[in-house]
Amino acid sequence: xxxxxxxxxxxxxxxxxxxxxxxxxxxxxxxxVDADANTPYDRPPxxxxxxxxxxxxxxxxxxxxxxxxxxxxxxxxxAMGLDMADRFVRLDGGEHIGYDGLVIATGAAxxxxxxxxxxxxxxxxxxxxDCLGLRAELDDRPSRVVVVxxxxxxxxxxxTCRGLGLEVTMIEGADVxxxxxxxxxxxxxMAEIHREEGVDLRLGVGVxxxxxxxxxxxxxxxxxxVIEAEVVVVGIGVTPNTGWLEGSGLEIDNGVxxxxxxxxxxxxxxxxxxxxxxxxxxxxxxxxxxxxxAIQMGEAAARRLLADHHGREPATFDPVPxxxxxxxxRKIQLAGRSSADDDLEVVIGSLDERRFxxxxxxxxxxxGVLGMNRPRHVMQLRPLVEERVAWAEGLATxxxxx
Amino acid sequence: xxxxxxxxxxxxxxxxxxxxxxxxxxxxxxxxxxxNETPPDELRAKVEEAMNRCPKQAISLAEE
Numbered sequence: 001x002x003x004x005x006x007x008x009x010x011x012x013x014x015x016x017x018x019x020x021x022x023x024x025x026x027x028x029x030x031x032x033v034d035a036d037a038n039t040p041y042d043r044p045p046x047x048x049x050x051x052x053x054x055x056x057x058x059x060x061x062x063x064x065x066x067x068x069x070x071x072x073x074x075x076x077x078x079a080m081g082l083d084m085a086d087r088f089v090r091l092d093g094g095e096h097i098g099y100d101g102l103v104i105a106t107g108a109a110x111x112x113x114x115x116x117x118x119x120x121x122x123x124x125x126x127x128x129x130d131c132l133g134l135r136a137e138l139d140d141r142p143s144r145v146v147v148v149x150x151x152x153x154x155x156x157x158x159x160t161c162r163g164l165g166l167e168v169t170m171i172e173g174a175d176v177x178x179x180x181x182x183x184x185x186x187x188x189x190m191a192e193i194h195r196e197e198g199v200d201l202r203l204g205v206g207v208x209x210x211x212x213x214x215x216x217x218x219x220x221x222x223x224x225x226v227i228e229a230e231v232v233v234v235g236i237g238v239t240p241n242t243g244w245l246e247g248s249g250l251e252i253d254n255g256v257x258x259x260x261x262x263x264x265x266x267x268x269x270x271x272x273x274x275x276x277x278x279x280x281x282x283x284x285x286x287x288x289x290x291x292x293x294a295i296q297m298g299e300a301a302a303r304r305l306l307a308d309h310h311g312r313e314p315a316t317f318d319p320v321p322x323x324x325x326x327x328x329x330r331k332i333q334l335a336g337r338s339s340a341d342d343d344l345e346v347v348i349g350s351l352d353e354r355r356f357x358x359x360x361x362x363x364x365x366x367x368g369v370l371g372m373n374r375p376r377h378v379m380q381l382r383p384l385v386e387e388r389v390a391w392a393e394g395l396a397t398x399x400x401x402x
Numbered sequence: 403x404x405x406x407x408x409x410x411x412x413x414x415x416x417x418x419x420x421x422x423x424x425x426x427x428x429x430x431x432x433x434x435x436x437x438n439e440t441p442p443d444e445l446r447a448k449v450e451e452a453m454n455r456c457p458k459q460a461i462s463l464a465e466e
Contacts, residue, residue, distance in 0.1 A: 044457065063459070291457065292417070324415060324457065331413065375416035376428040382420060 002100040002267075002309045003028045006089055008079045009105030010034035012042065012291065013272025015064040016298030017103045022069050024306050030071050031097055033089065037076030038128045040065040044291055046131040047156035048326060052163060053135055057128060079106065082248040084265055101267050101305040104245070104256060105298065108238035108273040108289065113148065113207060120215040122232045125153060134233065138164060142230035145169075146219045148207055150177035152325045154235030155190065159327040162197050169200040169227050171207060171219070182370065183340045186358065189351045189372070190327075197328050202227075238289065240274045255287040261314040262301045269304045271297035280318050281388060282337060282367070292322040320385045330354065333378045336368035336385035343391065347398035348377055357381065359394055366394035377401055403446060404464040405439050411460035418452035418461060425449060 005021060007014045010032050018030055034040070041060040049055035074091070081090040088096040110124035121142075123134045138145070138161065145161045147154045150172035161168045174180060176187030177194065194201045202221065210232065211218040219227045240255040250264050251257040255276035258264045262277060272294040276287040300317045307314040323334045342360040349356035349372075357377045360368035365388045371378035380401060384394045405425060412434050418426035419434075422445060427435045441449055453461040 063454070292455065295455065322417075326413065331415070333415070373432065375414045375432060376419070376430060379416040379420045379428065 002026065002305065004031070004099055005029065005101040005103065005305065006031045006033065006097050006099040007103040007105060008033045008089060009103075009107055009272065009274075010036070010040040010065075010073070010075065011105065011107055011272065011294070012062065013107070013275075013294040013298040013301070014103060014105035015040050015062045016295050017105065017269075017271055017302040018069055018071055019064040019067065020299045020302035021306065024303060026302075026306055026309070027070075028100075030069070031074060031099075032071050033074045033077055033079055033091065033097065035076065035078040036127055036129075039075075041128055043126075046128065047125060047153055048160060050128075050131050051125075051135055051138070051157065051160045053139070057132065060128075079244045082245055082250070084249055084268065087267070099267070101309075102269070103298075103301050103305070104264070104268065104270045104274060105272045105301075106241040106244070106274055108240045110234070110238050111236050113210070113234050113236070116207075116210050117212075119210055119212045121212070121230055122210065122216050122234065124234050125157060126238065134231070137231050138166065141166070143167065144227070144229045145231045145233065146171065146227055146229040147233045147235060148219075149235035149237070150174075150190070150194070150201070150203075151181075151235055151237065152178075154233070155194070155327050156325060157233050157235060158194065158199050159197065162199060162328070167200070168198075169202065169219075169229065170194060171202045171205060171221065173204065173206045175204050177201075177203075180340050182338055183342070183344050183360075185344060185346075185351060186370065189354065193328065193330060193354065238273070240287070242274065253285075257285065260316045260318065261304050261307075262297060262317050263304055263314070267305070267308075269301040271301040277317060280316070281320070281385075286321070286337075288321050288323075290321055290323045293319065320382060322382075329373075331371075331373055331375065333371045333375060334368055335378055335382040336360070336366070337362075338368040338370055342367055345395055347395060348374060348402040357398065359384070359391075359398055361391040361394070364391050365389065366391060369398075403440065403443075403449070405436055405441065405449060406462045406464050407434060407436055408460045408462070409434075411458040412456075413458055413460075415457050417455045417457065421452040421455060422448040426452060 078092040110126040144167045147170040177190040179187040209220040338360040355373045366384040416428040
């Protein structure tokens, strides 16, 4: 019998787990722990509306945090260790929080520039405090913002800064933005869009140093360039927050490895950016950093805990990953997966029009559907990924929609 | 139940259409159209899921 559930991580995966526990009829204790002291909130607007200042922080409070779910919150408290034998989580300060069921949803942390000095004006963007600190500096109208990394976070920050009328230089090590994720054809379109929007885009270069004694003054690149800047935003990826789980007995390998029901150990489930699960659809372990997937995982993790409680067969977790990014007036959506190694075929519209749908193929099947300003078609073609349709058939179906 | 969409928030992500196409349709003009503002009760669970899944929280339900 489950009488107490502890959820470590109060972002969307953890909060959806809490909500699902209640809607599925669990009325025992639920304790939610998070090192972030803010009322649980939604992350995607942190690189868009909240950063731009068009939305206040209150607007992104998660619905589950506003609902009356009878949760005990321990916010601003950090989980330091896990003892699965005696079933407790150890917090900073030494306190032990016992559990019958545990949801691990501690997500991931933004990477800083390796070896760079800690100067004022250098930011990562992961949580609300990061966002508000950066927003305050943007309000001072810096003469130039340097964004390191042209991935999704970097690109959205650059777009938001351009929307504010700020000068932006964006630095990317690959030949085009998002090359590894989307391939060089689509990446090439992204590069053009950034440049047309007035971003000074530097490709194929890396940062070798930051100048400044107290506050950043310039960024040095490996091609010898020196870019003067008062604000630097580092968007070079995240690492899963698994440090607190070292020595716990869980399998830690680029996240916490779980089975196909999101279970890592008896009474322990994992959800969100930290989870690495075996996908039957893709035949390998996946860890994704997608909003919708985190929600689906939070819900599935809660049901997994209750499956034992209710004596039900646990369900397999293998949804089609779903991702979107809003940059300037473009909406990019991806159903499934994509990589530079996949076959790529534009099936509706064209890259030049900046309005298209492309299919990604791997091992003879449709692996992903990518759309730019084509939401209807992406949604209609998602079943190609769900059903692992053969490549030729997928192309024919997609072209038939055009 | 009555489906209410805040079109200032809606960005046509089309997640709602994927969950309950009987009620939500994003057309070729990229706009969202609510096909049935008062869907039958057997669609309630799906409409609520669409409401929760909307990345912009643009959907709400009014009970009448």
